[in-house]
Amino acid sequence: MGVQRNDWSLQRKGQIDQDRHAERVRDAIRQNLGSIVSNESIILADGQKRVKVPIRSLDEYKFRFDHRKRKHVAQGDGKTSVGDVVGHEPQPSQGAGRGRRAGDQPGVDYFEADVELDEIARLVFEDLHLPNLQEKAKREVPSRATRFTEIRRTGIMSNLDKRRSLVENIRRQARETGRAHLGPFRPEDLRYRTWEEQQSYESNAVVIAMMDVSGSMGEFKKYVARSFYFWMVRFLRTRYDNVEIVFISHHTEAREVTEEQFFTQGESGGTVVSSAYRLALDVIASRFPPRDWNVYPFHFSDGDNYYSDNDEAVRLADELASTCNLFGYGEIGDEEGPGYRRQSGALLSIFSDRLRNTERFAGVRIDDRADVYPALKHFFRKRGEEIG
Amino acid sequence: MDREVAELERAIERIWEVGRAFGLDPFPTNFEIVPSTVMYEIGSYALPGRYSHWTFGKAYHRMKTMYDFGLSRIYEVVINANPSYGFLLETNSPLQNRLVIAHVMGHVDFFKHNAWFAATNRRMVDDAATHARRIAEYEFQHGRKVVERFLDAVLSIEEHVDPDTFLKRPANGPQAVRAPVPGRYDDLFDPCELPPPPAAAARIDGPELPEKDLLGFLAAHSPVLEPWQRDVVAMIREEMLYFVPQMRTKTINEGWASFWHSRIMRELDLSDDEHLEFAELHAGVVSPHTGQLNPYFVGYRILEDIERRYGRDRLFEVREVESDVSLLRNYLTEDLCEELDLFVYELVDDEAWTITDKRWERVRDQLVANMSNFGFPYIEVADGDHRGNRELFLKHRYEGSELDLRYARKTLENCQTLWGRPVWLETVVDGVPRTLHYDGSDHSES
Known part of the structure; x- marks a missing residue:
């Protein structure tokens, strides 16, 4: 008997299995890209980041009762009587531009998953390639980047690389005197950074x-x-x-x-x-x-x-x-x-x-x-x- | 933090004292304060340290999202074990914690004394962790995807176990007993004591059929499962047997815990503010959910009614012997039905869910029917050698409710995966017997 308080910060089981589920959703999406690509909720999503897409084969199947054919028991507000309607069964709707008639079987076999649009896009694009892409005449972008990319033995004083010059001096002393130490500088010790202008092209x-x-x-x-x-x-x-x-x-x-x-x-x-x-x-x-x-x-x-x-x-x-x-x-x-x-x-x-x-x-x-x-x-x- | 823990310990001591005085007798219980992520993890896995599967991840994600959006909140999780475990959410207020502790005490007392729990494995937390290790090992050996797909199939029929093994006739008839020959190696394990390997068991239509324990039957007799797969089936079956008593006593167990948290809290010295907070919380827990059925509320009201009519001693008797089904059958009265405004409703013309009956016996019987076999269709193995061809024949014991056929077909595919040969399911559709069949590639019906 007693109260404990432990450090759970490393506990990640739920997160790991949540990732496993996400992976299943991804697999299912991949298998269903054909129907997802032309799904209204995506095409008409209008900037929404997350969309609901119908996915087959992600339900957890069990032997279960058909709830529509079953009698249920519930509780009322104290004033109910026989004949009262307590709810309506959602009717399969016939949305605009809808492909098959709702009565067609496949429509029922869906499980709706809430997915990031980017995620779907990534999967859709996995197999796509740019046909006949050519390097076009480079159009320069206005911004031109300057990057120091190289070290040379000659250069201007303002670009002296002090650290490398020191290192070179010590190495030379070590070669000449057998002891690594900093001695008087000579021109051959000095190292200069040089730069390159990078032009990026759109x-x-x-x-x-x-x-x-x-x-x-x-x-x-x-x-x-x-x-x-x-x-x-x-x-x-x-x-x-x-x-x-x-x-x-x-x-x-x-x-x-x-x-x-x-x-x-x-x-x-x-x-x-x-x-x-x-x-x-x-x-x-x-x-x-x-x-x-x-x-x-x-x-x-x-x-x-x-x-x-x-x-x-x-x-x-x-x-x-x-x-x-x-x-x-x-x-x-x-x-x-x-x-x-x-x-x-x-x-x-x-x-x-x-x-x-x-x-x-x-x-x-x-x-x-x-x-x-x-x-x-x-x-x-x-x-x-x-x-x- | 230490002050908070010390304060909680004092509260537990006080609550246990009050509960004991009322006659509650729980297992010793260890409480642990956990952050919400851990709380929802334990809530979605139903046991700490359980094996990995994406379905748990899905449940976890949903619960955590609900919590993050402030739509629902778990204050407590309690684990049936000896000693028991109670998990408290770290953001609970001191008063919430006291209510939760009293509620947990009710549950743990129920676990210890209710007859349906007598056979439960009280070391399930340890065993579940062992199972998790074994399954992780199988993932390592056979690949994660392979194990995952296999678990998909097993979990799809996990509810089909037989929790009432004590009602069973002896499974095997008279057996030849080998006369023991005394010798110097008697202290060693005798390999002849091993049952014959399942694949060698010639016919499986013996006295054990029909068999409700589908998982057990598959583990023992499936012609195709490898040893590690039989082991996985056996582990899932064991865990399900542990959970079934909780599934069978949802209403009475929650009713019992709610009854006692309210009685215990009344005995504590609460300030006016705390009284108000308690009243609000309690009302939230045992509130009627119009259009649904809140087991906390229904159980609580029935138990209160029993106490009023028969006294508290009867209440303790009820907690010892009843399950949800028997509680409702024995104690749901006409007055209660009316007071709770219970009704039977069904779909009329495929369109409107309509109240079709308010006669209290009908309401009671429907409620009991829907809770039978803890809410799942009763499926049994009728033959493991159907048509003399080792095909698996399952029977749905139709009791007025028809199966969701689309789900049944998909689940049958999973049975086929586990049995490895054609499978059959006899059921009733639109009042007429129908047999579903799946041979591994095609479905057919007759």
């Missing part, structure tokens, strides 16, 4: 985000494009000091818009893809010369281009591919499946057949939200000239 990247906003681009298609750009911009920001984004939306005409307009504006009308490519090339030529910039034009469309525009589109796409690091084209199918799409008019197959510069072109088809992650991986896979 590597810059610009994303030309192009999107078809013609009448046929519905909510789902815009959402897919949005998820894609969300991750792409984030990814490029981890690799470049400075990432600029230019938003171009087009139907039969193209124009540069703000980010907000880009993702929200609904338009209508037909599709002339070449208008967007032409504008992109103009923007690149006037503001982001490929000599100085790594340029990543990406274009999302449903591929229903006017037939008469296809030749021009192919020609300009080729030009984009040869002036930029990578030209990406994503063709977004209909959520309900490839159904009625006119195969003949589909740009993706035309590009695949007719583009000459295929090395710097990446085309991918997205029919489902789960395709976004594979698309990212496809665009940013390891390629020939890739560095880092």
